[in-house]
Each structure stands twice: as structure tokens, then as C-alpha cells.
Amino acid sequence: MLEISHLYKKYMNSERFSVEDLNLSLRPGEIFGFLGQNGAGKSTTIKCLTGIYPFNSGKITICGYDIAKDPINAKLNMGYVPDNHSVYEKLTGREYVNYTADLYKVSKRDRDERFDRYVSQFKLTKAVDNQIKSYSHGMKQKICIIAALIHNPKLWVLDEPMMGLDHQSMVEILKRMDDHCAEGNTVFFSSHNLDLVAKICDRAAIIKDGKLQDVIDLHVKGNKETLEKTFCEITATEQDHINEMTLLRRN
């Protein structure tokens, strides 16, 4: 579904690689969590695979289409929800979703059916004809999700989707993720919430300083329970070790 091999990305005016030799392979029907501290390279990786950022070397394929060589077909198979919930706020919710559906060439029948289903699932029926600028943070996130799902993408990419959402909205999004995977599609999302990743993901990858550290199968017995410990061990800095040793010594 998603293959990333030997991905290197360095920003202009930067001396170090933000993503270095990253390799990932996602299977159909799985929810894949992408973990890392702030600045570890999660968002950069996601922006490379969605076509937002160019990258220095490596290969990214989505459903067999190379994002660099055949971006149109690669993007047609992907839905993306950004971390900042940016949407065209002068449009109404319906206009925005229709705009996206047009770009992804969704037929009228599919569009009507999915639109009604998602709008009702995310409880946006009353607000869908209002201008987006009147929406709350959570409502903007939901309309982004509906727009990302309107073409029923094989790969659904979400960048920190739960940030700032209330419990009810989170439950709705998690339910949608689960349903989406049950239909044979793949969900790839970045998060800081280890409990959430442990709870819903099939696998999770941990990235540190742009390098992939580990890919953990959460169906293996004990991995779910030790995810937080593993994450802390992997992402701990030298200073964290010094602090830990000091604490032990003093105790």
C-alpha cells in the first residue's frame, strides 16, 4: 500500500538531514502509528509522502505509483488530513467537500452517498451549509476528514489528528479509522498519544532525529503494554540518562 525506501530529506539552509534513510512498508487493512518526539521527522516524512515537500533521494510509492514520477495517480489513492486543519474558510462545508470531490473525480452517486454518511456520522448535518470560518476547531477537523475520505482513498494519512479534539470527536474519528481499515484500506497517522496508538494500531514505528528506530508489532503479546517504556528508551537523550542515574544515586 505504502512503500518508503531510503528516504532522505534535508531542508534548504539546514546542515543535517531531517529524515535519513527511512524505510517503511504498510500493508492493506492495517492502522499504522507513527511516533516520535517534537522535531523527530514525523511531519516531514508525511509531507514528503503526500507530495507537499520534495525530497533529496529515496522512493515513495502509493499503491504502486511513485509519488515523484506519477504524482497524480499516487495522490488519487491517498487522502490527507493536515495537522493545522487548514481549509478554505470562505467556502461552506459542502462547497469545500464538493471542491475536493471534483478534484478526485468522484461520481455524483458516490459523492451523495458518502457525503450524507460522513456528515451524519460526524454530526455536521446542521453546519454543513455554513461558511467554514464559523466552525469550531473540532468541526474544521471533521470537515477535513470528510474531504479526505470523499474519494474513499486506499491510503488515509493523518498528521496528529487528535490534537485539541474533545473525547466524543476522538471516538468518532477512531471509529471511522477502524471502519476504513475494515474495508481493506490503510490508515497511517502520526501521534504523541502512546496509549491511543497502543489501543488502536496494528503496528507502530518510532522515529528519532530523522532515523527510523523501530517498527513494533502491537499484536505480539506484551508489546502494547511496553510501548511507552520502549518509546521512552528509544527517544531518551543523553541528558535523560544522566538525570536518571543522578536520581538513582541520590535515592
Add this chain to the structure above:
Amino acid sequence: MNIKTLLKLEIKNKFSNYSLNSAKSYFKLFATLVLLAGVVYGVYWVAELFFEMFDKAGMIYEALVMLLSAVFLFMCITGISSNIKVLYYKGDNEILMRYPVSGEEVFISKTLFLFINQTLITAIIVAPFLVAYAQVSGLGTAFYVTIPVPIVFLVLIPFFLSNILAIPIMQLTNKIRNKFALIIIGLAVLVTVLFAVYMVLFNSMVTFMNDKEFSVFDDKIVESVTNVCKYLIPMKYFADIMVGEELYIAYPVLIMLTGLTLIGTILVIVKLYPKTLLNNVEVEGSAFRHVTRNRVRPIFFTLLHKEFLQVFRSVNYSFQYFVLACAMPVMVYFCNNITIQLGQNQIGEQIALGMSLLVMLIFATVITSFAATSTSREGDNFYHTKVAPVSVHTQLAAKFVMYVIVSALANGVCALVLYLTKQFDLTTSAWLFAVSESCSIALTLISMRMDINRPYFNLSGEGEVVNNNASTTLSVAAGFAVALTEGILCMLLSYLADIKLAFTVQEYIIEFTGELMFYVCSGIAAALLLLSIFGYLFRLKHAYNKIAK
């Protein structure tokens, strides 16, 4: 104490661009002051000419009344606008409401700031006019001593009045803020009328400059102006104070008016301000409801539709773009009429076409410069353009087509107006359209590419471009250069053709003809168009993909 802190905060916000911590900042301040002095002197020069023109017709007092009336109205309008912006709509209201400061303290600090602002603006605008008046009318020191008195009234009365009117006008604008077509039409009419008045006055002043021996006004106009000025109350009383006429009425009326408007302002503060402020924090984000059905559009049209809505549903963008495009034909007609008349008197009839081309291209430049923010305007939504399964070329083509539709309509209507008003025949009007539109397309492509090479994603809370970027300035400069080149060449070659200039190069005789002018100007437009297409397409995808927002 809170009031002082809040006032300091307002002033710091306003002058955040001017810090005195480096040689560069001193230079910036110095340059601003020099520019301001230049503007004040320019106003003085124009004002002197204005009063001389009316003095010749024996209407210098009426000129002062009209001028002070215009200043009074201007101060009321800008006062209301500043009041609404600073007191009710400014983003910091929401922040200030969280702090332990009362609504009254916020109001007083902001009002003091507005008052200082209004005093400075009034003094800068009015002082050069009044000095010019004293110069022309030959009034002595006594007049200069009285100058501060009307300025004080001109500051206080509009200021208090704008405080009272701000809330009802704001309620009205809140009601029509989503009636975009109505706003565009209203603003287009207003801009056109103001421009027409300005051009008529400008024409009279230039005519007067050419021959200062004669008055530009006939007896009928003099009579009408004198009659109208009698009824311009309270504005005529400002003039009366200056010239020492009917002081026994002028002073009491103005003092009474100041008192009444002050009482009105206090009532507004006590009764309405905190309530309106709280209400407005909510209203500011108000949006409309537009019930539609799901509709399938071809990709290109959906991109075009989105681009149109993004501009149409923004008062700022609509004004910068659609309103100016709508007003352009009228502006070109007036400008053309006057400049041709002036040019013909000075040089000869043959420069008329060049003048028209120059005027059309200058206005086209103003419109096409909007394309210099085509990418920047995407702001935080820029990622959409990268994620969408549509090629960059198609996405940019949709933006380009919208700009071409608007410029073609504006240039087309301009050419049609010039033809229908018999300024030019059909063929010449069509040629004017072709050259002007070719240059407009070229300038649009140049502007778009400049923005792609260096976008500025600096948007306000409403998601709109806050300041024009460097690309806009460059785009306007490029447009003016093209307008001057085409216009001056057209005038020069027409003039040379008229005097039938010819010379020989080896055995060839080169003769200046009307056709040569058409070929040269058309050739330049065509070459510019081709170059701009090439420049736009050159590594376009690479430049676009490089943008990392």
C-alpha cells in the same frame, strides 16, 4: 495606571515598524519624515493653485467652505472607520477581555489613541490648506493665530460624532457584510463618482494653470456654488472663524455642537460600549449560510469557481480587484478625455492614441498586479495545491484564466467606451484592446511567476494577505514601465509620422508613417507576450515544487 499601559501598548503596536536601535532604523524614520514633508509641500502647492483658481472667480471664501466641508466629511468617515476597527474589531479585544481591566479602561485608552491619531491627521491635512489660503487671500498674522481654533473644532466634533455613529454604522455593515455583489456594486459606484469629481476638478485646475488670466467658472456656476455654501452648516462656521465673519453665530454653534456630541459619546460609552464589545467578539467571526446541493464540475471549472469565490467573498480582495476592474472603463474615459484635451493643446492631435494607450495600460497594471499574490493568497491552504491530484499547470491555469477574463472584460469595455464616445473609430479601438490585453496577459504571467518564485504567506486572521508583497511592487513597476514605453513610443512615432520625417540609410529610405507606429507598438506587445509566456513556463514545476509551506 491600566489606561496608561494600554495606551502605550496601542502606540507601540502602531509604530512597531519604527524602532530607533540602529542606523538603518534612523534612516527609515528620516526617509519617512522627508516623504511626509514632501507630501505636505505638495498639498500646499495644490491648495495654493486651488485657491487662486477660485479667487479669480471671486469665490475664495466659498473655496474655503467647500474645502473644510470635504475635510469634515473625510474626518467623520475615517473617524468612524478607525473607531469600528480599533474599538470593536481589533483582534486584541479578545485578548484584553481576559485581563483584569474594565471595559471603560479599554475604551478610554483606545479612545485616547484614536484622538491623538485624529489630531495629527487633521493638523497635517488642514494646516497646508490654511497656510495656502492665507497666502492667496493676503491675510496677515491674525489669520495664522486663528488657525489652531478651527483645527481644534475639526478634531473634536468629527471625533465625538464618529464615536456616536460607529455603533449604528457597524450594525449596518454587519448586516450587509455578506452581500458581496451589493458591496462590489456600491464600492464601484463610489470609486467612480469620487474619481469623476477628482478628474473634473483636476481638469479645471490644469486649464487654469495654462491661462491664469481668466476664470474657469462661468457666472451660473459661481451663483450655484455661492448658494450651496450658505447651507453647508456647520462646516461654513469653521471658515467663518478663520475669516472673522459672523463670529457671534459661529462660536456658539460650534461650542454647542462640541458639547452635544461629547454628551452623546459619554452616553454611548456608559450604555453601549461594553455590551457591544462583548457581542462583537462573537460577531467578528460571523459567517453566512448558503444552502446548495452537491454538484459535479469538471476539474478546471471547480478550480476556477473556488478561485472566484475566494476573491468574491472577501471585501478587501473584491475592492482591490473586481471594484477597480468595474470602475476602470469610467476612469479611462475621464482620464483619456482630459489628457487628450491637454496633450492636444500642448503638442497636437496626433498624440491622442498614445495617451489613450498609456492611460489604459496604467489602469490595466493596477488590476493585473493582483496576480502578484496569486500563490501567497493560498496561505495555510497552500498544501492543498500540493496534495491535490491535479497538475500544477492546471491549477495555475485556472487562476490565470480568471485574471484574463477580468482584464479582457475591463479592457474590452474600455475600448468599447472609447469607440461609443467617438474618441476613436472601431479599428483603432480594437487595436487598443488587442495591445492593452496582450500587455495585460504578459503582466499577469510576470506577476504570477514572481509570486511563485518568492511567495509571502503572511496572512491575517481572516486568511487574507495583510500587506502587498515585494512582487506586487515589482509588478506595478513593470506595468508602469510597459505603459510608458508603449504610450510614449506611440505618441512619438505618431508625431514623427505627422511631420513626415524620413531619412536614408545607405540606399534605403526610412519614412515614419502611421503604419510604422502600429507595427512597432504591436510588435513590442507581441514580443512582451511571448517573452512572458516563456518566462512563466520556464522550470515552472520545479519552482512551484520548491515552495515549502
